[in-house]
Amino acid sequence: MKQTKKMNCIVCPLGCLGEVSFNYGNDGGVIDVEVMSGFSCPRGKNYAIKEMTNPERMLTTTVRVENGALPLLPVVSKTALPKGKVMAAARYLAGITIKAPVAEGQVICLNILGLGVDIIASRDMNTHA
Amino acid sequence: MNLNYEIVIVGGGPAGLAAAKSAAENGANKILIIERDREMGGILQQCIHNGFGLHTFKEELTGPGYAHRYIKMVDGIPQIEVMLDTMVLSIADGDKKMVVACNPQNGIMQISANAIILTMGCRERTRGAIRIPGTRPAGVLTAGAAQRMVNMEGYIPGKNVVILGSGDIGLIMARRMSLEGAKVHACLELMPFSNGLTRNIVQCLEDYDIPLHLSHTITKIHGVERIEKISCAQVDESFRPIPGTEFDIPCDCLLLSVGLIPENELSTGAAIPLHRLTNGPLVDQCRETGLPGIFAAGNVVHVHDLVDFVSEEGAIAGKYAAKYSAGQMCGFDRAIAVEPGNAIRTVVPQTITVRECVNEPVKLFMRVTQPMVKITVEVCDGDIVLASKKEAVAKPSEMIAVSLPYDKACSARGPITVSVKEEVK
Numbered sequence: 001m002k003q004t005k006k007m008n009c010i011v012c013p014l015g016c017l018g019e020v021s022f023n024y025g026n027d028g029g030v031i032d033v034e035v036m037s038g039f040s041c042p043r044g045k046n047y048a049i050k051e052m053t054n055p056e057r058m059l060t061t062t063v064r065v066e067n068g069a070l071p072l073l074p075v076v077s078k079t080a081l082p083k084g085k086v087m088a089a090a091r092y093l094a095g096i097t098i099k100a101p102v103a104e105g106q107v108i109c110l111n112i113l114g115l116g117v118d119i120i121a122s123r124d125m126n127t128h129a
Numbered sequence: 130m131n132l133n134y135e136i137v138i139v140g141g142g143p144a145g146l147a148a149a150k151s152a153a154e155n156g157a158n159k160i161l162i163i164e165r166d167r168e169m170g171g172i173l174q175q176c177i178h179n180g181f182g183l184h185t186f187k188e189e190l191t192g193p194g195y196a197h198r199y200i201k202m203v204d205g206i207p208q209i210e211v212m213l214d215t216m217v218l219s220i221a222d223g224d225k226k227m228v229v230a231c232n233p234q235n236g237i238m239q240i241s242a243n244a245i246i247l248t249m250g251c252r253e254r255t256r257g258a259i260r261i262p263g264t265r266p267a268g269v270l271t272a273g274a275a276q277r278m279v280n281m282e283g284y285i286p287g288k289n290v291v292i293l294g295s296g297d298i299g300l301i302m303a304r305r306m307s308l309e310g311a312k313v314h315a316c317l318e319l320m321p322f323s324n325g326l327t328r329n330i331v332q333c334l335e336d337y338d339i340p341l342h343l344s345h346t347i348t349k350i351h352g353v354e355r356i357e358k359i360s361c362a363q364v365d366e367s368f369r370p371i372p373g374t375e376f377d378i379p380c381d382c383l384l385l386s387v388g389l390i391p392e393n394e395l396s397t398g399a400a401i402p403l404h405r406l407t408n409g410p411l412v413d414q415c416r417e418t419g420l421p422g423i424f425a426a427g428n429v430v431h432v433h434d435l436v437d438f439v440s441e442e443g444a445i446a447g448k449y450a451a452k453y454s455a456g457q458m459c460g461f462d463r464a465i466a467v468e469p470g471n472a473i474r475t476v477v478p479q480t481i482t483v484r485e486c487v488n489e490p491v492k493l494f495m496r497v498t499q500p501m502v503k504i505t506v507e508v509c510d511g512d513i514v515l516a517s518k519k520e521a522v523a524k525p526s527e528m529i530a531v532s533l534p535y536d537k538a539c540s541a542r543g544p545i546t547v548s549v550k551e552e553v554k
Contacts, residue, residue, distance in 0.1 A: 008327050014522050015327035030260055059334060060178045060191055061308055067168075071283040074177035074193050083336065092309040104197055122177060123193035 007051065009044040016040050020048050048051065056080035061090045062107055067128050068100035073110050074122040081117055091115055100127045130238045134161040135454040137228045138241040139217050139395065143169020143436050143445035144427025145248035146199040153208045153449030157454055160209045163230055163239065163519040166215045170196030171250055173436065175277045176299055184437035195436060220399045221247055222420045237448045243454035246420045246446050247410065249392040251428040259387050263350030272302045272386040274303060285309055287382020291359055292316045293347055295323040296526065299386025306332035313337065313376050317361055319368055322500055324526035334410045346376060356383055389432045399423070406475045413464065413482045413490040414452070415449035424450045432476045434528055438494065452486065459486040465541050467493065470548025474525065481538045481545065491533045495547055496524045505550045508533055510541035
């Protein structure tokens with residue numbers, strides 16, 4: 001018996017509420033996702049399948065700065081991370097301290113947690129005056 | 130200390146930065162941005178999440194990323210000077226406008242200007258504004274204040290958090306506090322719907338299993354030194370708590386995301402006429418306030434949801450302030466009122482002035498009164514439709530922009546009305 005789930009699409013402001021059906025595979029992962037109803041466009045259907053099988057999120061957080069003009073540096077993942085790894089990545093970055101100066105776009109953490117995604121600086125950070 | 134500039138801009142956030150750049154591009158030679166914080170960029174600097182700039186830069190930037198694009202542009206323009214760590218105390222109208230400001234280096238400064246642009250942004254509504262009963266313990270903060278503490282200063286204001294208000298700032302802070310290791314126990318919303326983006330409901334609440342209680346409000350704050358818990362209850366259609374629905378949530382931190390209001394201290398001090406609903410200065414399509422030569426743009430005029438529109442408005446104000454400063458801003462013999470009609474709460478600008486020196490479409494920014502689907506927004510002169518726009522979905526939290534050709538606007542005989550027509554089913 002397939003499971004069903006209601007979910008909101010986030011692709012556009014319409015925010016369709018749709019329903020999908022799926023099974024759990026032997027490894028516990030979601031398989032056989034089918035869109036049953038509610039999504040009014042193909043983008044919504046694609047979103048629903050992706051969100052069920054391999055959801056991803058951007059991560060934005062901060063890292064501590066040594067000798068910086070400000071105590072914290074905002075950082076962003078270069079691309080989206082697997083949703084289930086976002087919290088672990090944030091906690092990892094909470095333990096990092098980097099040295100000023102930093103330039104916007106500079107890699108702060110290469111290949112975080114082996115996920116294949118770099119974390120980069122969101123802004124310049126000069127040294128403390 | 131006495132100083133003299135062509136244009137003085139009060140506030141170096143997105144509106145002020147765009148205004149300065151635009152003023153320089155339109156011929157102003159001596160422009161001053163006055164910023165009270167330690168750096169420019171305004172509130173964007175603490176909005177470290179991404180999603181800014183899709184309209185302007187065609188990519189999703191973080192708040193600091195968006196700010197730095199503009200800061201770098203402004204840094205490269207020699208006509209623009211910046212005074213950081215400087216507070217404007219008052220502005221005064223007159224043949225020459227006067228700005229009184231102070232900072233630790235120069236003390237009090239009297240700065241004269243041909244034109245002033247007000248870009249002070251907005252403030253958060255506080256506990257006092259919504260009158261939550263209970264004690265007055267520590268740990269009750271506005272969401273934006275907490276955002277600055279967490280994202281810029283390096284403090285966590287609490288470990289067990291309740292959020293009142295489900296606008297985007299409240300939702301973003303729910304995720305932010307969770308990522309920093311706090312437990313967010315609930316998000317409460319007075320209205321029967323959230324004013325936040327669906328994307329933020331999903332990615333900031335559902336991702337972290339944070340319950341959203343719609344039609345709920347806080348009935349009491351408990352705690353003596355520190356907040357210990359809140360009592361909340363469901364509300365009826367008149368937003369009154371329903372007896373028997375109360376429950377308590379233990380917490381050591383309450384974040385309020387209950388609305389923003391334009392920052393008006395300087396405007397009221399200079400007797401600039403304000404609008405009753407936007408709470409910002411009344412402006413025409415050039416973003417000139419009721420006092421000639423004093424312009425206003427961005428969240429100080431009306432609270433925006435997209436920074437792109439703030440920058441756009443800043444650019445308009447900068448352009449016409451430059452014209453005014455150069456003596457090229459012609460007067461007007463007619464001002465046409467722009468009024469909200471059916472299901473529209475506010476429209477900006479509130480007037481369209483008929484001027485020979487203006488010849489560009491007027492972009493009208495409006496907010497609807499309630500969530501609706503499949504609507505047409507019509508801009509009318511009596512029975513004549515001057516412009517219209519279809520929207521698949523409309524929410525009070527999402528500003529709608531409609532472009533109105535200038536010749537059509539000027540052809541209006543009476544006030545221009547903006548109203549919503551719902552599709553006939």
